[in-house]
Amino acid sequence: MDVHVTRSTLRGTARAPPSKSYTHRALLAAGYSDGATVESPLVSADTRATARAVGAFGGSVAPADDGAAAADGADPDLADADALAVEGFGGRPAVPDDVIDCANSGTTMRLVTAAAALADGTTVLTGDGSLRSRPQGPLLDALGDLGVRAESTRSNGRAPLVVAGPLAGGEVAIPGDVSSQYVTALLMAGAVTDEGVEVDLTTPLKSAPYVDITLELLADFGVEATPVDGTGDPLDGAAGAAGFAVPGGQTYAPSDGTYAVPGDFSSISYLLGAGAVAAAPGESLRIEGARPSAQGDAAIVDIVERMGAPVEWDREAGEIAVERAALSGVTVDVGDTPDLLPTIAALGAVADGETRIENCEHVRYKETDRVSAMAEELEAMGAATTEEPDVLTIHGSESDLRGATVDGRGDHRIVMALSIAALDAEGTTTVRGAEHVDVSFPGFFDAMADLGMDVERDEAGE
Ligand SMILES: O=C(O)C1=C[C@@H](OP(=O)(O)O)[C@@H](O)[C@H](O)C1
Numbered sequence: 411m412d413v414h415v416t417r418s419t420l421r422g423t424a425r426a427p428p429s430k431s432y433t434h435r436a437l438l439a440a441g442y443s444d445g446a447t448v449e450s451p452l453v454s455a456d457t458r459a460t461a462r463a464v465g466a467f468g469g470s471v472a473p474a475d476d477g478a479a480a481a482d483g484a485d486p487d488l489a490d491a492d493a494l495a496v497e498g499f500g501g502r503p504a505v506p507d508d509v510i511d512c513a514n515s516g517t518t519m520r521l522v523t524a525a526a527a528l529a530d531g532t533t534v535l536t537g538d539g540s541l542r543s544r545p546q547g548p549l550l551d552a553l554g555d556l557g558v559r560a561e562s563t564r565s566n567g568r569a570p571l572v573v574a575g576p577l578a579g580g581e582v583a584i585p586g587d588v589s590s591q592y593v594t595a596l597l598m599a600g601a602v603t604d605e606g607v608e609v610d611l612t613t614p615l616k617s618a619p620y621v622d623i624t625l626e627l628l629a630d631f632g633v634e635a636t637p638v639d640g641t642g643d644p645l646d647g648a649a650g651a652a653g654f655a656v657p658g659g660q661t662y663a664p665s666d667g668t669y670a671v672p673g674d675f676s677s678i679s680y681l682l683g684a685g686a687v688a689a690a691p692g693e694s695l696r697i698e699g700a701r702p703s704a705q706g707d708a709a710i711v712d713i714v715e716r717m718g719a720p721v722e723w724d725r726e727a728g729e730i731a732v733e734r735a736a737l738s739g740v741t742v743d744v745g746d747t748p749d750l751l752p753t754i755a756a757l758g759a760v761a762d763g764e765t766r767i768e769n770c771e772h773v774r775y776k777e778t779d780r781v782s783a784m785a786e787e788l789e790a791m792g793a794a795t796t797e798e799p800d801v802l803t804i805h806g807s808e809s810d811l812r813g814a815t816v817d818g819r820g821d822h823r824i825v826m827a828l829s830i831a832a833l834d835a836e837g838t839t840t841v842r843g844a845e846h847v848d849v850s851f852p853g854f855f856d857a858m859a860d861l862g863m864d865v866e867r868d869e870a871g872e
C-alpha cells in the first residue's frame with residue numbers, strides 16, 4: 411500500500427497502542443505458566459507471531475471473551491480483543507508439529523529460540539526476508555555453550571534456525587552490543603531450567619531498558635532474575651550490569667492470574683513528533699495511554715521538549731499534551747533507545763540546526779539498516795544528512811523538505827517516521843509499503859487521519 415501524505419494541521423486526542431515489547435513477553439510468560447489472561451494486549455503482526463509460537467509449544471492464545479481457547483497452534487482472530495486468554499504449556503514446551511514462522515519479528519525469534527531449547531526435541535524457526543537477514547549468532551553460540559544444538563541452516567548465524575534441547579541451564583558468556591533480546595530470551599527460559607542460568611556480558615549492554623522491561627514483567631509473573639555487577643553483587647537495573655542471574659525451577663504465575671499491558675512509548679514517539687511538527691497553533695495535541703513503565707523510549711518526551719516543543723506529561727493520568735514549536739537540533743545518544751532513531755531523524759529534518767544521533771550502530775541490525783534508510787529517504791525529501799558507522803547527523807538548517815516518493819523499506823518505523831516528516835514537507839509525499847505499520851501500530855494511519863492528517867491510502871500501490 412502507498413500512502414500520500416500532504417502537509418496538514420493536527421488537533422485532538424490520540425490513544426497510544428499497547429506496548430509491543432510487553433505484549434510479546436506477557437504472551438510468552440503466560441505460555442510458560444499454567445495459564446493467564448493478558449489484558450489490553452497489542453494485537454499486531456509481530457505479537458501474533460509470538461501467539462503462534464505459544465500455540466506451537468502446546469499452549470493457546472484466544473480472545474478472553476470467547477469462552478473457549480483456540481485449538482493448539484491455531485491462529486484465531488485476535489483482532490480487537492480487549493484481553494487474551496492464554497493456556498500455558500507449564501514451563502515445558504512441546505516439540506512443535508511444524509516450523510515456527512516468526513514473520514518480521516526479531517523479539518519473537520530470539521525469545522522463542524531460547525524457549526525451543528527447553529523442548530526435548532527439535533524446533534525449526536524461520537521468518538521473512540528481513541528477519542532471515544538479522545543476527546542470531548551470539549544467541550546460537552550461547553545455547554550451544556549450554557549444551558543445546560542451536561544452528562543456522564546456512565551456517566551464517568541467521569535464520570532458518572534449528573534448535574534441539576533440552577536445556578538444563580548453566581553459565582554462559584554473550585556480547586551485549588548486538589541485541590539485548592538475547593539476554594531477555596535466556597532469562598525467560600532460564601527461570602524454568604533445572605539449574606538456572608548465569609549470563610556474563612562480554613561487552614557493555616546496548617538497549618538496556620528492554621532488559622529492565624523483562625525484569626519488571628518477570629517480577630509481575632513472580633519470577634526472580636537479577637542484574638549483577640562485576641563482583642556478582644546485585645544491581646537495581648540492567649544499566650551497567652556485567653551480567654544477570656536467574657535461578658532455575660521457578661514458576662510463572664501473575665498475581666490474580668492477569669497481566670495488564672501498558673501503552674507503547676515507541677509508538678507514542680510518532681504521535682508526539684506529529685504534534686510537535688503540526689499541532690494547530692496555540693492548541694495542544696493530546697496523547698492518552700502514556701503511563702510510566704520501564705520503557706526507555708519514554709525519553710522521547712524529554713527529547714521533543716529539548717527540541718523546543720512545550721510538552722506536559724501527567725504521569726498519573728497517563729496523558730501527554732504537546733504543542734507545535736519551531737524545533738531546533740539536539741544531540742541524542744540512542745544506545746538505550748534504538749527504536750527512537752527514525753523519529754528523531756525525522757524531527758531533525760524539520761528542525762533548525764544540527765541533530766546528532768550518536769551510539770547508533772546497533773540500529774543497523776533492525777528490520778532494515780535504519781541509519782542508512784533514514785539518511786537516504788530523508789535526503790530524497792530534501793534533507794541534508796551525514797552518515798557515519800555510529801552517528802547519524804541531520805543538518806536541519808540545510809534541509810528544505812519537499813514531497814517525494816520514499817520507500818518505507820518494509821519497516822514499520824521507517825514508514826511512520828517518514829509520514830511525520832511529510833507533515834512538514836511542501837507538497838505531497840508518497841510513502842511506499844505503508845501497510846507495514848501493522849507490525850507495531852496497526853491503526854497508525856486511522857489515528858493520524860482522525861487527528862487531521864491529510865492522508866490518502868492507495869491499496870493498489872506497491
Ligand atoms: O526486547 C525488545 O522488546 C526489543 C528490544 C530492542 O532490540 P535490541 O535489543 O535488539 O536492540 C528493540 O529495538 C526492539 O524493537 C524491541
Ligand SMILES: C=C(OP(=O)(O)O)C(=O)O
Pocket residue numbers: 430456514515516517518749776777823850
Ligand atoms: C526492532 C524492532 O522489533 P523486533 O526486533 O522485534 O523485530 C522494532 O519494533 O523496532
